[in-house]
Amino acid sequence: MEKSQEKKILGMNQHDFSLFMKRYGIVFVMIGMFVILSVSSTKFLKMNNILNVLSTVALNGILAMGMVFVITAGGIDLSIGSLLALASTTIGIVLQATGNIPLSCIVAVAVCTFFGLLNGLLVAKFNMFPFVVTLASQLVIRGLGYVISGGYSFALANPKFSQIGLGKLFGVIPYPILILLGIAVISYLLLHWTKFGRYIYAVGGNINAATASGVNVFWTRVGSFVISGLFAGVAGIIMTARINAAQPNIGIGYETDAIAACVIGGTSFAGGISTIPGTMVGIIIIGLIYNGMNLIGISSYWQTISKGLLIIGAVMLDSFINKKR
Amino acid sequence: MNEQENFQQDPQEYILECRGVSKFFGGTHALEDVDFHVNKGQVHALVGENGAGKSTLMKIIIGLYKQDKGEVFFEGKPYTVNGPAEAIKAGISMIHQELNPEPYLSVAESIFLKREDTIGKSFLLNKKETNRKAAELLKQFNFDIDPKVLMEELTLAQSQMIEIIKAVSCNARLVIMDEPTSSLDSEETDRLFRTIRNLKEHGVTIIYISHRMEEIFEICDSYSVFRDGHFVGTGKVSEVTTNKLISMMVGRKFDNIFPKEEVEIGDVAFRVEGLSGKGFQDISFEVRHGEILGLSGLVGSGRSETMRAIFGMDPLTNGKIYLDEKEISIKNPREAISKGIAMINEDRKNYGLCLFRSLRENISLPNLESRQPGLLIDQTREKKECLDASTKLRVKTASIEADAFSLSGGNQQKIVLSKWIMAEPRVLIMDEPTRGIDVGAKAEIHALMCKFASEGMAIILVSSELPEVMGMSDRILIYHEGKLNGEVSRKEILDGTANQETILAKEFGGK
Numbered sequence: 030m031e032k033s034q035e036k037k038i039l040g041m042n043q044h045d046f047s048l049f050m051k052r053y054g055i056v057f058v059m060i061g062m063f064v065i066l067s068v069s070s071t072k073f074l075k076m077n078n079i080l081n082v083l084s085t086v087a088l089n090g091i092l093a094m095g096m097v098f099v100i101t102a103g104g105i106d107l108s109i110g111s112l113l114a115l116a117s118t119t120i121g122i123v124l125q126a127t128g129n130i131p132l133s134c135i136v137a138v139a140v141c142t143f144f145g146l147l148n149g150l151l152v153a154k155f156n157m158f159p160f161v162v163t164l165a166s167q168l169v170i171r172g173l174g175y176v177i178s179g180g181y182s183f184a185l186a187n188p189k190f191s192q193i194g195l196g197k198l199f200g201v202i203p204y205p206i207l208i209l210l211g212i213a214v215i216s217y218l219l220l221h222w223t224k225f226g227r228y229i230y231a232v233g234g235n236i237n238a239a240t241a242s243g244v245n246v247f248w249t250r251v252g253s254f255v256i257s258g259l260f261a262g263v264a265g266i267i268m269t270a271r272i273n274a275a276q277p278n279i280g281i282g283y284e285t286d287a288i289a290a291c292v293i294g295g296t297s298f299a300g301g302i303s304t305i306p307g308t309m310v311g312i313i314i315i316g317l318i319y320n321g322m323n324l325i326g327i328s329s330y331w332q333t334i335s336k337g338l339l340i341i342g343a344v345m346l347d348s349f350i351n352k353k354r
Numbered sequence: 355m356n357e358q359e360n361f362q363q364d365p366q367e368y369i370l371e372c373r374g375v376s377k378f379f380g381g382t383h384a385l386e387d388v389d390f391h392v393n394k395g396q397v398h399a400l401v402g403e404n405g406a407g408k409s410t411l412m413k414i415i416i417g418l419y420k421q422d423k424g425e426v427f428f429e430g431k432p433y434t435v436n437g438p439a440e441a442i443k444a445g446i447s448m449i450h451q452e453l454n455p456e457p458y459l460s461v462a463e464s465i466f467l468k469r470e471d472t473i474g475k476s477f478l479l480n481k482k483e484t485n486r487k488a489a490e491l492l493k494q495f496n497f498d499i500d501p502k503v504l505m506e507e508l509t510l511a512q513s514q515m516i517e518i519i520k521a522v523s524c525n526a527r528l529v530i531m532d533e534p535t536s537s538l539d540s541e542e543t544d545r546l547f548r549t550i551r552n553l554k555e556h557g558v559t560i561i562y563i564s565h566r567m568e569e570i571f572e573i574c575d576s577y578s579v580f581r582d583g584h585f586v587g588t589g590k591v592s593e594v595t596t597n598k599l600i601s602m603m604v605g606r607k608f609d610n611i612f613p614k615e616e617v618e619i620g621d622v623a624f625r626v627e628g629l630s631g632k633g634f635q636d637i638s639f640e641v642r643h644g645e646i647l648g649l650s651g652l653v654g655s656g657r658s659e660t661m662r663a664i665f666g667m668d669p670l671t672n673g674k675i676y677l678d679e680k681e682i683s684i685k686n687p688r689e690a691i692s693k694g695i696a697m698i699n700e701d702r703k704n705y706g707l708c709l710f711r712s713l714r715e716n717i718s719l720p721n722l723e724s725r726q727p728g729l730l731i732d733q734t735r736e737k738k739e740c741l742d743a744s745t746k747l748r749v750k751t752a753s754i755e756a757d758a759f760s761l762s763g764g765n766q767q768k769i770v771l772s773k774w775i776m777a778e779p780r781v782l783i784m785d786e787p788t789r790g791i792d793v794g795a796k797a798e799i800h801a802l803m804c805k806f807a808s809e810g811m812a813i814i815l816v817s818s819e820l821p822e823v824m825g826m827s828d829r830i831l832i833y834h835e836g837k838l839n840g841e842v843s844r845k846e847i848l849d850g851t852a853n854q855e856t857i858l859a860k861e862f863g864g865k
Binding site for chain 2 (some may be wrong): 102218222223224225230231234235237238240241243244245297301302328
């Protein structure tokens with residue numbers, strides 16, 4: 030092995046430097062936001078506020094963890110917002126009928142996973158565009174939510190169930206945060222430490238090379254959608270528990286935040302490039318935008334605008350770095 | 355050369371003239387000091403082996419490449435263009451071998467693409483006028499087709515005709531045709547030849563690139579031969595023979611610089627019987643343990659197509675495959691790999707590597723199933739094995755965590771080789787393993803091939819470089835238009851009974 034001589038930046042050669050910026054550049058953005066918010070608002074660094082930020086990002090975070098698999102494999106999943114609603118109404122119906130909390134959760138997750146599987150099969154088997162498939166299946170899923178609930182929202186009035194969304198471990202750490210952490214660890218292991226994860230990267234990075242290397246492209250693509258559906262089901266449980274009601278009209282636009290978290294966290298839309306830690310950072314940045322602007326007293330309209338601008342900035346940075354390589 | 359002496363012409367009659375044109379890609383000469391000219395009003399054949407420099411020169415002429423040295427003159431005037439659009443404006447059109455028609459444009463829209471008629475000076479299209487003009491043109495060419503028909507409904511021969519008509523309607527004085535008959539049947543070929551003669555009568559000059567000797571003798575007036583980036587000679591077709599042309603094409607020096615070792619050749623490792631598929635028919639051969647089997651043939655003659663089908667990348671329509679004399683079926687690359695067959699694809703960028711992933715991930719990709727039995731990847735083991743493989747192949751890199759993208763072509767190819775060597779295949783298919791890599795890396799890969807063969811691996815080498823196939827193979831099979839057309843042994847090469855000329859003659863369909 031030989032090392033070639035190159036120009037040095039901060040003690041690193043040029044290639045390492047651009048790699049470093051690509052990997053950790055967004056961390057600096059997060060730290061920067063942290064510093065600005067700590068200085069501009071006295072409330073920001075309070076334990077309560079930090080936990081509040083984390084529990085609001087938990088939902089989006091779980092969705093983003095599923096989305097990162099799909100985007101890395103070269104797809105996109107627009108159906109997760111609708112899956113939240115379907116999970117919610119499913120829980121409502123099962124819970125009302127049986128009163129069994131674990132059962133209602135399992136059924137909801139199973140239903141969402143099934144629709145993830147369906148999305149994946151349509152994409153991989155018939156070679157349809159993921160964008161179109163999930164754009165359409167999103168309508169089917171939301172429609173089903175309305176059908177099985179009769180179009181109505183109904184209160185669950187089950188304090189035990191609502192603990193999943195509102196309860197706290199030792200009265201301090203909200204359960205949703207723990208669930209997000211659990212899902213993040215699972216995602217990290219799946220994507221970075223298993224063969225399946227490696228195949229996700231290969232399929233998204235170069236589908237021809239993956240095929241020629243003997244990767245089962247079909248099931249890898251399907252698998253990415255299954256995971257996305259499954260995680261959407263889990264997120265659906267939390268959301269339902271938090272509002273303690275079954276509602277067919279929730280979750281609209283949630284896919285946007287999940288995609289935003291992935292992209293801000295360095296996931297390439299071309300596929301094949303992403304990291305779970307990066308996505309976590311993306312999730313937290315979005316949480317900070319919401320929380321920070323609330324604290325400083327900027328209206329939520331501006332929050333939406335700045336989120337959009339941040340996505341554009343992140344994608345621009347991505348294509349800029351990619352062009353240089 | 356005497357063929358130049360008896361072919362003196364008046365420079366006034368040159369429609370195209372290249373003086374001292376050179377083109378480099380990296381360190382390699384694609385064209386070196388080429389003097390080339392075409393007479394006005396003739397059909398001029400351009401012949402040469404794969405990689406002789408014909409396409410590079412044509413790409414310079416239509417402005418896809420820029421020459422590093424030399425000048426081009428068109429109709430007596432200095433000629434420089436940036437891109438095909440400018441070449442067409444200047445009067446030179448090229449009919450590519452692979453046509454890329456816009457499928458949803460009509461014939462008329464396709465002919466007048468970028469020259470649309472508008473109603474008055476507005477931006478609205480005058481479709482009526484476009485159709486009328488197209489119908490007129492089609493009539494001129496005796497081409498009986500409705501100008502409103504969509505391009506996707508046309509056969510290949512028909513869309514080719516549209517391309518030609520388009521070229522002429524752009525007032526092309528020079529039309530370059532690259533293997534125009536490669537996918538035409540004989541009737542369509544006749545029709546094309548009638549059109550070519552018709553163009554000639556109207557004073558259009560044609561450069562005709564083809565590997566089919568009989569066509570050159572039928573339709574062309576004059577020829578130029580290229581070899582290894584050099585212009586070799588030119589003359590009248592009526593004063594030359596097929597054998598003469600082939601002997602002019604051969605000439606990349608074969609000075610046996612290859613490190614081929616004689617190893618003991620064992621039992622039959624791999625055998626195919628009557629394989630047919632897209633681009634090849636009835637292919638049968640065997641390769642033994644320790645043997646390097648060379649497959650030679652012109653690009654598109656079916657070599658790579660056969661290999662892709664064997665490896666499960668494309669479907670086979672017929673035939674049987676035996677591994678160690680047991681019949682096997684291969685439906686996809688995964689099955690091929692699990693049975694001990696590996697293939698280095700000729701297209702490294704598209705089929706070899708995930709360029710933006712690390713070397714480690716690239717090398718281990720086909721080997722995870724066999725080497726990582728656990729639920730989680732044992733990264734220590736993975737790192738060690740990948741490092742071993744890349745060190746063994748002397749990959750030059752700072753770290754195996756670097757992106758594949760950051761490596762040179764030769765090192766990228768070594769990564770591809772590493773990943774397949776780690777799979778410890780029994781049969782290794784190498785399709786153009788040394789294309790586009792530097793001389794040093796080339797020699798290293800050749801040496802490695804010998805090492806693998808000596809370990810009992812059966813190797814199939816596909817290469818467009820005749821000296822490489824001749825220098826490295828124990829046996830050579832020659833493809834011609836999708837079928838096998840002869841075999842040459844190493845012994846025949848060493849004792850001189852077979853040489854580049856005899857092999858090339860077989861590639862061109864001779865016996």
